[in-house]
Amino acid sequence: MSTAEIVADAPAVMSPKEIIARRVAQEVEPDSLVNLGIGLPSLVANYLPEEVNVFFQAENGVIGLGARPPEGMEDVNLTDAGGGFVTAVPGAASIDSAMSFGLIRGGHLDMTVLGGLQVDERGYLANWMVPGKMVPGMGGAMDLVSGAKRVVVAMVHTAKGNHKIVPECTLPLTAARRVSLIVTEMAVIEPTEDGLVLRERGPGVSVEDIVAATGATLIVEGDIPEMRLA
Amino acid sequence: MKRAVKAAEAAELVPDGAVLLIGGFMGVGSPHRLIDALVARGAKDLTVVANDTAMPGHGIGKLVSAGAIAKAVVSHIGLNPETQAKMIAEEMEVELVPQGTLVERIRAGGVGLGGVLTQTGLGTPVEDGKQIVETGGKRYLLEPPIRGDYALIAARQADYVGNLEYSLTAHNFNPVMALAADHVIAEPEHIVPIGVISPDAVKTPGVLVDHMLERRAA
Numbered sequence: 001m002s003t004a005e006i007v008a009d010a011p012a013v014m015s016p017k018e019i020i021a022r023r024v025a026q027e028v029e030p031d032s033l034v035n036l037g038i039g040l041p042s043l044v045a046n047y048l049p050e051e052v053n054v055f056f057q058a059e060n061g062v063i064g065l066g067a068r069p070p071e072g073m074e075d076v077n078l079t080d081a082g083g084g085f086v087t088a089v090p091g092a093a094s095i096d097s098a099m100s101f102g103l104i105r106g107g108h109l110d111m112t113v114l115g116g117l118q119v120d121e122r123g124y125l126a127n128w129m130v131p132g133k134m135v136p137g138m139g140g141a142m143d144l145v146s147g148a149k150r151v152v153v154a155m156v157h158t159a160k161g162n163h164k165i166v167p168e169c170t171l172p173l174t175a176a177r178r179v180s181l182i183v184t185e186m187a188v189i190e191p192t193e194d195g196l197v198l199r200e201r202g203p204g205v206s207v208e209d210i211v212a213a214t215g216a217t218l219i220v221e222g223d224i225p226e227m228r229l230a
Numbered sequence: 231m232k233r234a235v236k237a238a239e240a241a242e243l244v245p246d247g248a249v250l251l252i253g254g255f256m257g258v259g260s261p262h263r264l265i266d267a268l269v270a271r272g273a274k275d276l277t278v279v280a281n282d283t284a285m286p287g288h289g290i291g292k293l294v295s296a297g298a299i300a301k302a303v304v305s306h307i308g309l310n311p312e313t314q315a316k317m318i319a320e321e322m323e324v325e326l327v328p329q330g331t332l333v334e335r336i337r338a339g340g341v342g343l344g345g346v347l348t349q350t351g352l353g354t355p356v357e358d359g360k361q362i363v364e365t366g367g368k369r370y371l372l373e374p375p376i377r378g379d380y381a382l383i384a385a386r387q388a389d390y391v392g393n394l395e396y397s398l399t400a401h402n403f404n405p406v407m408a409l410a411a412d413h414v415i416a417e418p419e420h421i422v423p424i425g426v427i428s429p430d431a432v433k434t435p436g437v438l439v440d441h442m443l444e445r446r447a448a
Binding site for chain 2: 058059060061062075076077078079081082083088094095096097098100101104105124135136137138139140141142143146147172173174175176177
């Protein structure tokens with residue numbers, strides 16, 4: 001199939017966020033405990049097959065986070081970490097913050113999906129502040145990146161033309177830990193001891209496009225397949 | 231047996247300049263009637279330890295708007311632009327603490343531990359000025375305990391012993407904070423006769439609770 005045909009195919013109508021969410025959904029292992037960050041990462045839940053039997057944790061205090069309730073069915077005491085109304089699935093558990101972060105730091109959380117401002121060649125993530133501009137605070141992000149078994153960064157590849165995948169983060173780090181995977185609408189990149197390895201291309205995107213949109217050095221070996229989307 | 235007090239009476243107990251531990255996560259599980267009463271009595275110079283400052287006009291955000299807070303020790307202020315503006319204008323001091331570290335520091339303060347060793351924050355601005363401890367071949371940050379003068383706790387229901395039961399994601403920091411202050415004021419939605427709350431359902435034993443608000447008006 002030529003690049004032109006791929007571009008004309010279904011993925012061309014997908015937004016970057018949908019591409020990212022559909023690709024990250026494939027990283028979710030059956031029977032696992034997963035924490036999705038607010039915003040883009042939360043979209044991942046929309047693309048999971050029902051049979052994966054995943055429990056989602058919301059760090060404000062529920063294991064077994066469910067979909068948004070129908071209007072009129074909201075419980076003021078049941079929200080996600082962004083404060084939005086949610087439901088709890090059968091088998092859910094409500095927990096306090098000490099238990100919630102005990103699960104995160106204690107290695108009981110199989111995977112977290114977080115947004116990113118920058119990721120660098122060491123695989124270090126910065127996602128909690130832009131000095132002088134935006135200081136939202138780290139919330140649970142530092143604990144999640146330090147403690148989860150797998151950390152997947154889900155973010156658009158560039159921000160208003162600026163590189164987000166950079167040689168070294170210029171923003172304050174979230175943790176000095178190498179994240180497991182970076183998924184953007186253009187690429188799937190795996191941080192390794194040797195550097196950032198390009199694993200997959202986005203729909204209709206060439207390796208040259210990716211390299212040009214990436215501030216960091218990418219390790220490109222052999223044929224880079226196009227990502228399959230859930 | 232504990233006597234239930236009115237919100238305004240409870241707010242009079244809390245002096246200006248006090249260190250308050252306030253339960254809640256974006257206002258869910260926050261003691262809203264106590265917060266309203268503190269705003270109404272014009273409380274000031276408070277240090278507030280909480281997960282976040284909620285949003286303007288909601289929960290702890292009302293204390294921010296009223297100028298009642300001198301210092302906030304929180305993990306997140308992203309949904310309250312007013313807190314961010316006051317921090318930048320230096321009208322309010324803000325100490326940002328990772329959420330899991332914050333709850334464990336409060337727990338340490340409440341259960342008689344001298345601090346917490348955690349890897350969260352290593353290699354980030356959180357480690358500035360803190361001692362690093364190596365043990366078991368790993369590096370940890372030594373995080374100090376936190377205690378408050380008053381803990382303001384929201385619960386689903388209380389009995390007249392002061393036993394507290396919580397609801398869903400309204401647990402959050404409440405059960406831990408109830409351990410870590412010299413005086414604990416609980417704000418239950420309902421007060422039920424002794425025996426109605428099963429011992430298995432009690433998350434905060436009544437021995438920790440000093441004062442209890444009247445139940446919410448219907």
